[in-house]
Amino acid sequence: EAGVAQSPRYKIIEKRQSVAFWCNPISGHATLYWYQQILGQGPKLLIQFQNNGVVDDSQLPKDRFSAERLKGVDSTLKIQPAKLEDSAVYLCASSLDGGGYTEAFFGQGTRLTVV
Amino acid sequence: AQTVTQSQPEMSVQEAETVTLSCTYDTSESDYYLFWYKQPPSRQMILVIRQEAYKQQNATENRFSVNFQKAAKSFSLKISDSQLGDAAMYFCAYHSGNTGKLIFGQGTTLQVKP
Numbered sequence: 001e002a003g004v005a006q007s008p009r010y011k012i013i014e015k016r017q018s019v020a021f022w023c024n025p026i027s028g029h030a031t032l033y034w035y036q037q038i039l040g041q042g043p044k045l046l047i048q049f050q051n052n053g054v055v056d057d058s059q060l061p062k063d064r065f066s067a068e069r070l071k072g073v074d075s076t077l078k079i080q081p082a083k084l085e086d087s088a089v090y091l092c093a094s095s096l097d098g099g100g101y102t103e104a105f106f107g108q109g110t111r112l113t114v115v
Numbered sequence: 116a117q118t119v120t121q122s123q124p125e126m127s128v129q130e131a132e133t134v135t136l137s138c139t140y141d142t143s144e145s146d147y148y149l150f151w152y153k154q155p156p157s158r159q160m161i162l163v164i165r166q167e168a169y170k171q172q173n174a175t176e177n178r179f180s181v182n183f184q185k186a187a188k189s190f191s192l193k194i195s196d197s198q199l200g201d202a203a204m205y206f207c208a209y210h211s212g213n214t215g216k217l218i219f220g221q222g223t224t225l226q227v228k229p
Contacts, residue, residue, distance in 0.1 A: 031215050042121075042206055042219040043160075056216055089158060095215070101148050101167060104210075104217055106160035 002026065006092050006107035014115055018080035021110045025073070025094030031055075033104065034067055034077050035091040043091055049075065082114045117142040119209050121220035128197045129228050135182075136192045136223045138207030146212030149183070151192045152219075155203040163205070166190065168212075194225075202227045 005024040013019050025032050030051050035043035046065065047057040051072035060067065064083070069075040079086055089109040095102040118141045128134035140149070151163040166174045166183050174181050178198075182191045194201055207220040 033217060035219075040222075042119075042221045045216070045218055048214075048216060050215065055214060091158075091160070093160070093217070095217075097215070101165070101210070101212070102215075103162055103165070109158045111158075 004092055004094055004105050004107035006090075006110055008110055009108065010111050010113075012113045012115060013082055015084055016081040018078065019082055019112065020076050020078045021090050021092075021112075023075045023077070023092035023094075023107060025075070025092070026105055028096065029094035029105075030072070030097050031095045031102070031104075032069055032075050033091075033093040033095075034075070035093070037089045037091055037109070039088070046077070079112075082112075084114050087112055087114045117144070117147075117209050117211065117216070117218060119207050119218055119220040121207055121223050123223045124221070125224045125226070127226045127228060128194070130199060131196055133193060133195045134197055134225065136194075136205055136207075136225070138190045138192070138220055140188050140190060140207070140209050142188070142209065142211075144211055144213060148210040148212060149181075149190045150208040150210065151179070151181070152206045152208055153201075153203045154206060154222075160206075164192065197227050199227050199229060201225060 032049040034046045037043045046060045048055040049069045067077045091109045093104045093106045095104040149166045153161045164176045178195045
């Protein structure tokens with residue numbers, strides 16, 4: 001079974017530019033998560049989707065970050081405009097269903113550097 | 116809101132010895148699951164072990180076991196016979212059985228000395 005795919009693997013942009021990350025979850029997985037992981041810290045949940053609906057986006061900085069999940073499959077996370085403090089690894093994960101016990105599978109992440 | 120706390124930023128263990136990583140959590144939910152994930156330098160998160168909150172028996176997976184103290188809201192990971200390949204960052208995670216929310220602690224970097 002194919003894993004969670006993320007692209008690009010690396011991205012370098014200047015502050016105030018915009019950037020977008022893409023995630024393709026495991027086929028059939030209803031729940032999709034986006035995390036921000038600053039170097040040396042734990043992943044911080046930005047947004048959780050159940051199919052194409054948002055379950056939790058309480059920690060998403062909505063003035064500059066946006067995310068969507070088209071047709072309940074692929075998802076994109078956008079930052080506009082980027083700040084220096086947005087430099088981090090952005091992880092995408094998916095699970096079969098959010099409730100009960102279902103294991104979350106992670107992609108390899110996108111490392112963003114804002115200069 | 117649920118929280119997960121790991122108070123040990125770094126730990127070190129001699130190869131073949133045993134090490135315990137600590138984790139505490141806070142929640143008012145009754146339906147939840149706890150996990151330990153391993154993240155090597157490649158960044159790929161790997162599930163090490165899981166514990167259902169409704170189970171009293173501590174989970175075990177080969178050299179990995181947990182000490183789940185529900186009343187104290189404590190969930191520690193014991194690694195026996197440590198191997199060089201165990202060196203990584205370890206994260207404790209909480210999964211809500213109601214909402215599916217999955218949150219992580221700050222992580223513990225484990226160094227294994229030959």
